[in-house]
Amino acid sequence: MKILIDRDRIEERVRELGKEITVDYKDKYPVFVGILKGAFIFLADLVRNVNLEAEFDFVVVSLYKGKKSPGMIILEREVLTDLSSRDVIIVDEILDTGKTLEFLINHIKEKGARSIKTCILLSKKKKRKVSIKTDYVGFEIEDKFVVGYGLDYNQRYRNLPFVGLLDGKD
Ligand code: IMP
Numbered sequence: 001m002k003i004l005i006d007r008d009r010i011e012e013r014v015r016e017l018g019k020e021i022t023v024d025y026k027d028k029y030p031v032f033v034g035i036l037k038g039a040f041i042f043l044a045d046l047v048r049n050v051n052l053e054a055e056f057d058f059v060v061v062s063l064y065k066g067k068k069s070p071g072m073i074i075l076e077r078e079v080l081t082d083l084s085s086r087d088v089i090i091v092d093e094i095l096d097t098g099k100t101l102e103f104l105i106n107h108i109k110e111k112g113a114r115s116i117k118t119c120i121l122l123s124k125k126k127k128r129k130v131s132i133k134t135d136y137v138g139f140e141i142e143d144k145f146v147v148g149y150g151l152d153y154n155q156r157y158r159n160l161p162f163v164g165l166l167d168g169k170d
């Protein structure tokens with residue numbers, strides 16, 4: 001396994017993102033919505049660097065793999081917080097084609113949120129198929145398959161404390 005972004009760089013960047021959010025949402029009471037499973041580590045580290053009162057919720061989104069509608073996104077766990085008139089920050093670990101986030105932004109809009117921003121640890125710009133407004137981005141990376149810090153390959157490697165390149169992938 002090759003390390004792409006080590007623990008110290010992640011920690012430093014996550015601290016900066018937390019500070020930015022703290023400034024931008026001063027006197028507000030945002031709701032952080034994490035996309036499981038991948039965002040669990042990033043969200044936990046991020047919000048400990050956010051000096052605001054806030055609420056937290058999680059969704060589970062998956063890509064439908066059956067034959068009928070390939071590429072369709074399924075919401076497996078719904079947001080339980082009432083989001084009407086709330087300031088929502090969606091947190092995800094990686095933005096690839098953008099389809100997951102596009103789906104979730106629309107879903108949260110329908111719930112009547114007052115504002116929606118996105119906070120993403122890693123962004124692969126080259127792969128984007130839909131245009132997504134990203135507000136807070138940790139790192140732009142090349143189009144390589146990465147694992148660790150929440151990201152998996154067949155459900156493994158999520159607990160690595162760094163972002164690594166898996167040998168033999170890509
Ligand atoms: P999108 O809808 O294509 O943006 O999909 C994003 C989702 O695909 C992420 O939330 C990840 O779960 C997964 N994904 C995309 N790239 C990678 C990667 O390099 N490693 C692990 N998972 C990835």
Ligand code: MG
Pocket residue numbers: 035036037038039092093094
């Ligand atoms: Mg994900």
